[in-house]
Amino acid sequence: MKIFLDGAFVDAADAKISVFDHGLLYGDGVFEGIRLYSKNVFRLDAHLERLEYSAKAIALKLPWSRQQISDWTCEACRLNGLTDGYIRLVVTRGIGNLGLSPRKCPTPSIFIIADKIALYPPELYSTGLEVITVPTRRVNPAALSPAVKSLNYLNNILAKIEAENVGFQEAIMLNDQGYVSECTGDNIFVVFKGEVLTPKVSSGALKGITRDTILDVARELGVPMREVDLTRYDVWIADELFLTGTAAEAIPVVKVDGREIGTGKPGPVTARFIEAFRRRVSIEGTRI
Ligand code: PMP
Secondary structure (H helix, E strand, C coil): CEEEECCEEEEHHHCCCCCCEHHHHHCCEEEEEEEEECCEECCHHHHHHHHHHHHHHCCCCCCCCHHHHHHHHHHHHHHCCCCCEEEEEEEECCECCCCCCHHHCCCCEEEEEEECCCCCCCHHHHHCEEEEECCCCCCCCCCCCCCCCECCCHHHHHHHHHHHHCCCCCEEEECCCCCEEEECCCEEEEEECCEEEEECHHHCCCCCHHHHHHHHHHHHHCCCEEEECCCHHHHHCCCEEEEEECCCEEEEEEEECCEECCCCCCCHHHHHHHHHHHHHHHHCCEEC
């Protein structure tokens, strides 16, 4: 496997970052997870725009153009002979001293890993996931905006640990007002009385690229859609529920906190969305 690292493609064994990199010392950096479908990178421009916004929000000046990063991303896929895959694009603050200050880190690092994707088992897309709400709250946007896709994922990791400790693969996280914000690595959608509802980004959710795609799909299908405050009650009484993310795509949820959602089986609206989503990923994208 060839990894892109700071201007060159190197073998995986040689793709190394300094122990003085603040990405490692402090989680000071930003990243993207991107999908390659049939040699097309899905919504690459949207991912690179979000990367730029994340970098801007943490005052990290990207010394590369969007075109350069785009070219390197496509090259990483080509060089590794991929047709379908998952791309991890990471920018770290770079090498500094042991203090916190990013001013001591003059040169950010960039690396791009293009690899095969490890999906949820395919049967889960037809049987649906079971999830729980975990005690760990989504970090307050006034402390660190969850809209920043930063290398600081401990908040989500703690929630993931809580879910896995009791046998679940994914968890619903509430914000500090008690509203549903998102899952540890996915956005959440409720179908209720013919409408599709999802938490606002201001509730502490990441502005998911898949979430945006689902909002486009809702317009395409003519299904009414709203961004709202959702409580756990709203989730429990939903007719249908599904999660979205670059890795998970769109996946039905059939049980939350021990309550069956709707009929306890993936619902028809979810199925329409999954189908329309799959159609889109097969036709949209940047050719590598
Ligand atoms: N929320 C969180 C916390 C995530 O890590 C992700 C995955 N990157 C998402 C939502 C889904 O975002 P996207 O559709 O852009 O992958």
